[in-house]
Amino acid sequence: MIELKKINKSFGNKKVINDLDLVIPDGQILAIVGPSGGGKTTLLRTLAGLETTDSGTFLLDGQPFDPAASKQTEQVVGVVFQDFQLFPHLNVLDNITIGPRLVLKQDKETYTKKAENLASLLGIDELLNSYPFQLSGGQKQRLAIARAMAMNPKVLAYDEPTSALDPALRQQVENLILELKADGVTQIVVTHDLVFAENIADKLLKVEPIK
Ligand SMILES: Nc1ncnc2c1ncn2[C@@H]1O[C@H](COP(=O)(O)OP(=O)(O)O)[C@@H](O)[C@H]1O
Numbered sequence: 001m002i003e004l005k006k007i008n009k010s011f012g013n014k015k016v017i018n019d020l021d022l023v024i025p026d027g028q029i030l031a032i033v034g035p036s037g038g039g040k041t042t043l044l045r046t047l048a049g050l051e052t053t054d055s056g057t058f059l060l061d062g063q064p065f066d067p068a069a070s071k072q073t074e075q076v077v078g079v080v081f082q083d084f085q086l087f088p089h090l091n092v093l094d095n096i097t098i099g100p101r102l103v104l105k106q107d108k109e110t111y112t113k114k115a116e117n118l119a120s121l122l123g124i125d126e127l128l129n130s131y132p133f134q135l136s137g138g139q140k141q142r143l144a145i146a147r148a149m150a151m152n153p154k155v156l157a158y159d160e161p162t163s164a165l166d167p168a169l170r171q172q173v174e175n176l177i178l179e180l181k182a183d184g185v186t187q188i189v190v191t192h193d194l195v196f197a198e199n200i201a202d203k204l205l206k207v208e209p210i211k
Pocket residue numbers: 011016034035036037038039040041042043
């Protein structure tokens with residue numbers, strides 16, 4: 001279980017996250033909804049350790065952790081960013097394995113096997129030798145999810161997972177998130193789409209820009 005206690009974050013004198021308390025039980029889906037500028041992406045960036053907080057505590061199963069600690073062998077929260085942030089010069093397999101290889105320092109057999117399993121789980125196992133430019137929007141998203149999962153995060157978070165996709169693919173994303181839930185994956189879904197959020201979430205958090 002991940003808990004956030006009294007998290008605060010400002011940029012200059014602009015407060016973006018104000019005394020945020022949050023509990024994400026194992027295996028559940030938390031949806032965070034709210035208008036642009038509400039601090040949703042900033043919250044995900046702090047969970048991924050890409051942004052520091054000004055104060056507050058993150059707990060994993062009751063133990064404090066620092067998402068930005070550099071010597072982590074396991075990532076707590078893996079984030080699938082809105083623009084996917086794939087490496088254009090690496091094929092699908094190498095996009096999935098680069099983190100386990102360089103950061104987790106796994107051996108080749110371990111990271112290759114894991115990548116193959118993830119690709120198969122996400123339905124992109126036929127594409128391991130393809131490059132990002134050869135993939136559809138939905139396939140790129142699945143690759144981004146596989147890459148995040150390859151780091152063995154406790155929680156998988158998505159920033160606006162439906163925004164880069166045409167409406168017909170929204171249902172597919174919904175199905176995928178619910179399938180991962182059935183596999184026991186804890187997930188955070190950031191969106192400004194309330195209908196989508198209500199369809200998938202066990203718990204809904206509404207955020208507003210702070211005046
Ligand atoms: N690195 C940054 N430096 C300064 N201001 C930022 C930075 N990142 C985000 N902000 C500001 O913080 C606020 C919240 O942004 P963001 O987290 O992207 O919101 P959302 O994802 O809900 O649209 C916005 O006003 C944005 O301009």
